[in-house]
Amino acid sequence: MNDALIQAHDLSRSYRNGREQISVLSRLSLELRRGEAVAVIGPSGSGKSTLLNLLNGLIAPDSGALRVFGRPRDQISENDWAELRRTRIATLFQDGNLIPTLTVARNIAFRAGLAGLQQHNGAELLEQLGIADIARRYPDQISGGQRQRAALACAFVMQPELILADEPTGSLDYASAQKVAPLFFDAIRERALGALIVTHNPELAQRCDRILELREGALRPWDSAVSS
Numbered sequence: 001m002n003d004a005l006i007q008a009h010d011l012s013r014s015y016r017n018g019r020e021q022i023s024v025l026s027r028l029s030l031e032l033r034r035g036e037a038v039a040v041i042g043p044s045g046s047g048k049s050t051l052l053n054l055l056n057g058l059i060a061p062d063s064g065a066l067r068v069f070g071r072p073r074d075q076i077s078e079n080d081w082a083e084l085r086r087t088r089i090a091t092l093f094q095d096g097n098l099i100p101t102l103t104v105a106r107n108i109a110f111r112a113g114l115a116g117l118q119q120h121n122g123a124e125l126l127e128q129l130g131i132a133d134i135a136r137r138y139p140d141q142i143s144g145g146q147r148q149r150a151a152l153a154c155a156f157v158m159q160p161e162l163i164l165a166d167e168p169t170g171s172l173d174y175a176s177a178q179k180v181a182p183l184f185f186d187a188i189r190e191r192a193l194g195a196l197i198v199t200h201n202p203e204l205a206q207r208c209d210r211i212l213e214l215r216e217g218a219l220r221p222w223d224s225a226v227s228s
């Protein structure tokens with residue numbers, strides 16, 4: 001079995017803004033294996049969300065090589081990407097990913113269903129995250145931090161092999177943020193989940209196997225002595 005979930009080599013990606021072409025990622029390389037958690041830090045606008053969207057197939061690189069689950073990107077069709085996002089790759093988007101017309105509980109059940117699961121541990125996840133009491137509410141009837149935790153439950157309920165998390169504790173107070181790390185590290189231990197976690201939460205970052213800094217378009221090992 002191929003242990004590598006992500007193998008990215010020399011990925012570049014720019015955006016066109018009017019006449020201007022703005023380079024965001026430039027020859028970025030990354031490898032992520034099963035059972036591994038990697039934290040990504042970097043200033044606002046450095047390209048962290050762009051990177052996650054390259055890795056889940058929502059956007060394409062301008063150049064470079066990318067393999068996901070050992071498969072080269074050019075052999076993954078749009079349908080295959082959609083299937084991967086339903087069943088094997090969970091993305092926790094920065095702005096939440098709940099369906100507004102479904103209650104929290106139904107959002108979770110829906111995600112489990114999309115992943116093809118007959119049974120799911122959604123109730124347990126809500127309990128673990130401290131939001132069991134809002135299960136019957138709609139996303140616009142709960143707070144930002146509650147929405148973030150509901151989105152976490154949706155991501156984990158599908159039992160993904162790879163999770164791409166964009167600031168999963170960004171809207172949470174200290175006590176709620178404390179509940180998030182076990183979700184990642186239990187799944188890593190129990191199911192060899194691989195996780196790429198964009199986070200500025202030092203406790204979460206420090207529990208990861210590596211901390212990488214996105215700077216000038218590429219990832220480098222984070223050196224706290226240089227950066228602080």
Ligand SMILES: Nc1ncnc2c1ncn2[C@@H]1O[C@H](COP(=O)(O)OP(=O)(O)OP(=O)(O)O)[C@@H](O)[C@H]1O
Pocket residue numbers: 015016017024042043044045046047048049050051094
């Ligand atoms: N669709 C787009 N069109 C044009 N420019 C974009 C687009 N998406 C992002 N950008 C630009 O690309 C750069 C990287 O954006 P990105 O969202 O990846 O940054 P980020 O590191 O996630 O930032 P933050 O920490 O604020 O979430 C920014 O300068 C942003 O303005």
Ligand SMILES: [Mg+2]
Pocket residue numbers: 048049050094166
């Ligand atoms: Mg972002």
